[in-house]
Amino acid sequence: MTSSSPPSDSAVLSPLSLDTVLELLANQRRRFALYSLLTADGSSVEFEPLIEDVATLEAALTEDALTRERYQDVAADLYQWHLPVLDDVGIIDYDPRQDLIRVFEDSCLRKWTLRVQQDEFL
Template sequence: MSNESPYRDDSGKRPSTDPPHVLRAEPAVSRPSFDDIFKLLSEKRRRYAIHHLSTTPEGVATLSDLVEQVAAWETETSVGDVPDDYRKRVEASLHHTHLPKLDDANIIDYDARSESVRYWGQPVLEEYAEHVAAMELPER
């Protein structure tokens, strides 16, 4: 009979019984086709979301931060000057349509319950989004 405890792993530590949090999990290996990339980039709101996420530390943002920045770019105002009703429309659109599409394509992980978004990085997608951002994002 072995003296090893079934409650410890090889390093002597207890294995975690908590499931991994979606934002700490390893990114899915995904290489979207050019058709998928162009479909994802066909909506301005998704382009803005990708641009914002690609410029945040570690690609992590809250839904509210993302909404505020996207709404500000769309209205060409500062974050504080976006009308509340417009911000709510952007939030609904991102929450129900655009973030789930990006999540389904394995571009981001979106946890709707915690309202957290993690962008894993897609060099080809970023390259095309960067070209468009140079032409359509308001001057800062």
């Protein structure tokens, strides 16, 4: 899941296009992951707290109980689908050996994610 050569701290990342940002935000579970990733203190996030954040947001939005099945479904979906997508566009670098997600800043993604988050949880 990790890219072949993650950007260094001093690397200048190309900003994401608005089309890419909107594609990333189109999936609810990935949006919830982005809410957590982009508001975390520091530049790295552990996998387990990310799963908890996403599963908790989903349960709260649907007013359902947070079940073990939902937690496992979220974990599998993040690991197999959403983290690789975010890795492919250069927003994160995920090291599954350490269960650590390194987050890279993108101002367009941050701006639109915060806008959508405000509207989603009115």
